[in-house]
Amino acid sequence: MxxxxxxxxxxxxxxxxxxxxxxxxxxxxxxxxxxxxxxxxxxxxxxxxxxxxxxxxxxxxxxxxxxxxxxxxxxxxxxxxxxxxxxxxxxxxxxxxxxxxxxxxxxxxxxxxxxxxxxxxxxxxxxxxxxxxxxxxxxxxxxxxxxxxxxxxxxxxxxxxxxxxxxxxxxxxxxxxxxxxxxxxxxxxxxxxxxxxxxxxxxLDLSLPRAGDWARGSCEQLCRDLLDQRAPRAGVAAEVRDVLVRDPGRLPDQSAVAGGLFMSPRTLSRRLNEERTSFRALLDEVRQMMAEELLTHTDLTTEQLAARLGYAEAASFIRAFRRWKGCPPQEFRAHRTSVTKRRISVASTWSPSAAQTSALKISTSMSPR
The missing domain is CATH 3.90.1520 (H-NOX domain)
Structure with a gap:
């Protein structure tokens, strides 16, 4: 039902x-x-x-x-x-x-x-x-x-x-x-x-073309906004992150990013080192952000997540996620789900006057007849 x-x-x-x-x-x-x-x-x-x-x-x-x-x-x-x-x-x-x-x-x-x-x-x-x-x-x-x-x-x-x-x-x-x-x-x-x-x-199983410009642009902007909220970047590091999220479904490697910025991989490494970061660190920032968003807001399997983040196998993604968050992906998801349920439960106990002052909490008194 x-x-x-x-x-x-x-x-x-x-x-x-x-x-x-x-x-x-x-x-x-x-x-x-x-x-x-x-x-x-x-x-x-x-x-x-x-x-x-x-x-x-x-x-x-x-x-x-x-x-x-x-x-x-x-x-x-x-x-x-x-x-x-x-x-x-x-x-x-x-x-x-x-x-x-x-x-x-x-x-x-x-x-x-x-x-x-x-x-x-x-x-x-x-x-x-x-x-x-x-x-x-x-x-x-x-x-x-x-x-x-x-x-x-x-x-x-x-x-x-x-x-x-x-x-x-x-x-x-x-x-x-x-x-x-x-x-x-x-x-x-x-x-x-x-x-x-x-x-x-x-x-059904034929390879699809690269996503269209409109769809990629929409997801690119989402990724940029989320990354800026977490850890703002400037200089070459910001440019690298921008290239990484231009096609969120297909993360490029360092050579491709360097080419997109019209420099050699070696020059890119040197410029990032001067900014006290690295390509690996920036790639991890993008992957971690995407992983947390997808774990929190979708029910994709670990294997599906790994493929979308550019990992050859789920085990590699799980190891990386443990390094980022100290727990496996599904434990992180379970914790986030539990927190969300607790927030909804708390919201349902608010008084009418409090609910009216919050644009996010809406009455459920209506019948679908």
Whole structure:
């Protein structure tokens, strides 16, 4: 059974706010039946429950009537930049299969209401959207949003769409289907028994091209901001870190970084030594930051993390992490998860007046009916 009190980021609500504003729905009506405010959902690290987000969806649909493909429009705005560390995980994917494996996790934490299941045989893969039990209009919107959102993320990553063969939808065909064809590249089969996307299975394990400029730029800026918060750098050291995070999914070696800075590896070592650091130390700073973010905010396995950080095997990553933090990666993750749960527990005991003064704590009194 779907957990309506599950807490998630506010990216989905941000998109709903945009759609509402463009269609003349003022914020008070957009958030009717909730204690949400624009200031609250825009605050750093803000969270909402699935129950709260569903109420905003309901308000939007009540205002917009039967606009065909509105869920597709919402999904088209769920760009990779909305997902922070999950964006880093996706950018590091080498194959379509890896993208799907990561997306199945992050989309359920972001904007899927129900579940995503991936099935495959020798010819094709099937992404099945299992929607929560909801009235038809809500289910339609949320299913369309999930399907279009996955397509948007893949295009952001690799500037090419999923190799879609067929799209099946349980709903009746609307009067206008152009938005559906534009989103998926095929005309959906309506009145189906399930909601799913069928992709060509032959390409699942082929190597993907380097992530597109937009996706890499988004993740690069995230990495730069996080590194500057932890340990600001100047001079050549700052330039080296900038080169290291230009493509966070594929960390370059010292020769490649030196070439990018138009100097020899030996000259780079000498310049960094003058600044009392080294390439190894700067690479460790980047890897440690990425490892901590991915361990804290995603559920990637140790093996998946090691691959995204440029380690040939998980054992090497585990040894490095012990050197950085004094414990193995999964122990660090367990501790961070425990701390987060304690913070949520403490927040739930605040008085109403205290909760009103914090933009990050939101009521969970609403019913999803």
């Amino acid at each position: 779907f957990d309506w009190d599950f807490r998630r980021g506010t990216a989905g609500v941000h998109v709903l706010m945009q759609l509402a504003e463009e269609r003349g729905l003022d914020p008070d009506r957009c958030f009717a039946g909730t204690t949400l405010t624009p200031e609250a959902v825009l605050a750093p690290d803000a969270e909402v429950t699935a129950r709260q987000e569903l109420r905003v969806v309901r308000n939007l649909l009540a205002h917009c009537g039967d606009e065909p493909g509105l869920g597709l429009e919402a999904g088209a705005r769920h760009h990779i930049s909305l997902y922070g560390p999950w964006g880093l995980a996706l950018v590091g994917s080498r194959t379509v299969r890896e993208v799907v494996e990561v997306a199945l996790r992050c989309l359920e934490l972001a904007f899927v209401f129900g579940g995503l299941v991936f099935e495959e045989d020798t010819q094709e893969g099937r992404l099945v959207v299992e929607s929560a039990e909801l009235p038809a209009r809500l289910r339609t919107f949320l299913t369309e949003r999930a399907m279009a959102g996955l397509q948007t993320i893949v295009v952001d990553l690799f500037e090419t769409a999923l190799p879609i063969r067929r799209v099946l939808l349980r709903d009746q065909a609307p009067a206008e289907i152009i938005r559906y064809r534009d989103t998926f590249g095929v005309t959906p089969i309506f009145d189906a028994t399930a909601d799913l996307i069928v992709i060509d299975g032959r390409g």
